[in-house]
Amino acid sequence: MKILLINYRYFISGGPERYMFNVKALLEKNGHDVIPFSIKSPKNVQSSYEEYFAEPLGNQDTPYFDRYKKTPNLLLDVITRLFYSFHVKKKLESLIQSQRPDIALILHHYNKLSPSVIDACKRFGLPVLMRLSDFFLVCPGAHFWGPEGVCERCLSEGYLACVKGKCIKGSIIGSLLKWAAIVFHRKILKIYDKVDFFICPTELMKEKMILGGFPERKLITIPTFTALREKRGNQAVKTASQILYFGRFTYEKGIDLLLKAWLESKLFDKGINLTIIGGSWDDIDRKNFTSDEFQKVKSQVNCIQFSSSETIESHLKSCRFTVIPSRWYDNLPNTLLEAYSYSKPVIVPAFGSFLETVIDNKTGLLYSPNDPSSLAEKMRLLATDDKLLESMVHNIPAFFEQFSPENHLARLENLIKETVSRKEI
Template sequence: MKILVINYRFFISGGPERYMFNLIELLESKGHEVIPFSVKHEKNKSSCYSDFFLSSVGTGKEIYASEYRRGVIKYFFKIISRYFYSFEAKKKLNALINKKHPDIIYILNYKALISPSIIDVAKKFNIPVVHRLSDFGKICANNVLYDYNKNEICEKCITGTKLNGIVNKCVNQSFANSMMRVFANYAEKLINVNKKVDAFVITSQFSLRKFKEGSMPIDKMHHIPTFFPENKLIISNEVSNKHALYFGRVDYDKGVHVAIEAFKNINSDLYIIGKASDNSYLNYLKELICSNNLENIHLLGEKTFDELCKYLSTCMFVVVPSLWYDNLPNSVLEAYAYHKPVIASATGSLKMMVENKKTGLLFRRNDPADLRSKVLELLVDEIATKELGNNAYKKLLNEYGSDQHYNKLINLFESLLKN
């Protein structure tokens, strides 16, 4: 089968891209031909199809929206086209399809950097389109169902009008950015994007429920959890010292400050790995650490996956203190692959991924004191902690294996091709 995979990044910047490269490797190992379509960027991995990639929106160095804002005037018209309808994307994808004649198109992320015009190209060639939803961008202006102004979960765009995203300045706390994101969602509705997509892949039952509440077409929804490749599994659980690890986005909705607060007066180190999309939040964390003389907290910044694995292999457990409805984060699966239990917020899909007192511990969301008690619980009982880690590894094998994911995804593809 020839499978055209579309994503707005062709380098690892987070969980969705790690999934993409793992999936490409898995599909190719099963004999399928994978054709990538993306946007040019200086960090992109090498591809023989890069000539078909779209030009970058900015300089080709930006990753997060805050970085694009610096050149918003210079790149204004290109930004507008990528939000609403890009003829460049349409032309480039048309050329790629004419050359490779794919059987099916699997879309990961396209918003703001590619545009929904690609779906019209697929329909022109009568190619089935499957769209994997890894965030809540279809039903929420800022993608995460979280109000950064009030720092709380927000479902106003589900229970009320999408215009709440503009009124509350939900995107980067900017009226203009929020208006563009909301109007782009309305434009997608106007050109029937959801009707043109043949199937949606949803990674968790929790997210499936939220999309249903947000009036997404439930008959097109297919629950297919992500996976962790078996060739990257770790056989044993070796802990060299009693430290904890957080890795992922370093942003407010990820609750990194909650973890820092929890580690006050704890005789154990917390290592924090990841890139901040907002420097003001990063500065806030540095000030929090400095003002409280927290020498046991280490902000390490961005690391390669190989570098991250060194910390994963030696930590005692992983902390996932998310404030938003975290949507099946890869960090939990990667922790499980290293036989590490996870202490996670009892919110969103995390309540399903982390089985309390079996594969880790759950704590009350946004409650540093409760998190601290759970950290101490694992630190004082190494034998029980190791047992939780072994259970976590078994859960990964049973529920998030490559074969389970591959069979469900290919069955979906084949059913669409038959129809």
Template sequence: MQLDRHRGKVRRLHAACRQECVMPKLLNINTYHYRRGGSDAVYLEHSALMAAQGWDNGFFAMQHPKNLPTPWSRYFIDELEFGNAYSTLDKLKMASKVIYSFEAQRKLRALLSDFPADVAHLHCIYHHHSPSILPVLKKAGVPVVMTAHDLKVACPAYKMLNRNGVCESCRTGSVLNVIKNRCIRDSLAASAIVAAESGLHRALGTYQKHVDKLVVPSRFFGDKIVEWGFPADKVVYIPNYVDASTQVPRYEAGDYFLYFGRLALEKGVDTLIRAAGAAGVVLKIAGTGPEEAALRALVAQLGADTGARIEFLGFQSGAALHTLIQQARVVVLPSQWYENAPMSVLESFGFGKPVIGAAIGGIPELVRDGVTGWTFEPGNVQALTALLSRTAAMPAEALAEAGRAGRAMVETEFTKDRYLAAMLELYAGLGVRS
């Protein structure tokens, strides 16, 4: 009887708490409010995960026709798409916003007056909101957490890449190297704008002063960003996650190799095409991007035999993409830039597929050579050709063993529960209690 009374008291206290306790307020900040790319997916999934814990979410993004419906859009900054056609006056206005956005500051202040956030979690904010919003959050007393989806907090060119390959000239030199090397889209004008933006915020120490904690999904990114001068005590390693419970693994080896992702220069798909042609294997390419026409031309140039074995499937998503992964022999990620922690690798592991990945950036942290897959020197056609030939001839059980190792990795190291626990601990360390 006494135990029953105690349980009843506990239930009443919990009910009273639900009615009276104010749940923490999380302000999620990102350029886009729809799933445009990997960072946008993390932004949306993170907010949904926190909402499931009872947190109150607010959003600050950019106006865009594809945005998900949200009442927070009344605070969003004006659309600014660099690929669109603009008048000369509009281009000048855009350039000024990239460097320092008074509009973003004004709208953020208005949002904070209606939504006094307990913590702000930033994803991609440049070159739209601009780093100018950071002092506004700091002045409002809002702790700032930022996830480094790329290397922009260190390098003016967020990929640390230009037309000549990986570049770190600005680490010890002037940001004018951005202009000299035309690091941004191989454009003098775009590079000059970003050099001005980076020079200003480097001088002000905007990121270092106003970001309380920088979340890095790969240890490589953490080391690289600290190497460029970001305070090490502000960097926290929290890897991304996949929900393996929603993925059905298929360990049986298929008869084709698969690349899925953006068709951009830094992805090294040209290296993969040349290697696939030399190895005589079947390759399926799922994705679109600025290099698609050049890659199709490369296949044609390599000859009819190679063309018959390489298939461009266009953009794939959802169940269609999942089936492609499940039925592949091996997934290949031939990147030639400092990849962070590619979701394509984790997703492949979730479906029980080993991965061949370039040994660059954070890829080797996931593709553990000889265990969950195999690595090769980025851009090395001969090395990749040898790996494709080797895995094409490899016994099915050896491929299945690597696939099971990858699956086990995402089931233990890259889980939603581990991600959530790490984030809640991080927020608690900033004085935010759930």
């Protein structure tokens, strides 16, 4: 089957792109012809279809908006891509007309491509699946995150709450534009009504989409996938003395909360080590630390700036367990699946998608959200209880099967076949 795969980047910049290339390889390995559509960039993985790709915003090659040179041409492109881009639509129509795919799978398209990709597909009668990586359809800020933490006001009060809270980079203008765009797409164009099915990585995502007004019949839960690398974990896991965090060093990711919990746990005095990978000491918010506390943390914790996958893999293999101290709704983060793939237990906050992806005392531990004392208690428990640790290492492979490539492929192929067959009726 010919599958059109749409994403606004065709190089690895983060988790969504890793998923894109992984699912592309998985589908191709199983006999499907995958046709990519994206934005032109020198960073792109080579593709014979790049001539059909859309031009970059303002003809500038940078993956992050903060790095763009603000020109009139750029601002015009930003607005048209945010609302409706005829350029993107025309480029995609040329690709569809040339290759005649059977179905479209849309990943990230908002902001840098355009919802006009849906109309381009529908002009040729293509069924459309859309995989959701964040909450952009029910929250203009995309993450249910505001100045005071987790925020669902757009669900209870409507999208205008985004403007009142200045949720887009603290800007009234930016928030107004996002509010206007989502109202334009959902209430006026009703363009997302044309999507056949939405793929949700978690039941949490599905629940929020239903609360945001999307029909349950169009929402299908298919978790992200990765391969199991160590079925029973490192045999020396019970003698391991390292706790691991890897990810961004940002407030919403809770890195400062982890370090507060580390100090409170006093595990350093018991010969346990903490390694954090993903940034520098300068990236960490110090407002909750005294000067002496922060210096103590720096003297005890091994901090590694963002490194290669090989470095992360080495630490995953040798660690005792990992910690994901998120303050926001991490929607099935890759860090969780990567830990599970090495049969490593994970300590996570008891909220959001973690309630469905970590079984307390079976595959990891749940602590009270935003509570460093609760996190410290769970870290002490798993750092010192070898029997509990070994039972978790034993339990993880069976639980992990739902995140396997085989399971993901089977469910995705079934949905593709069902969607294409509905078109043919």
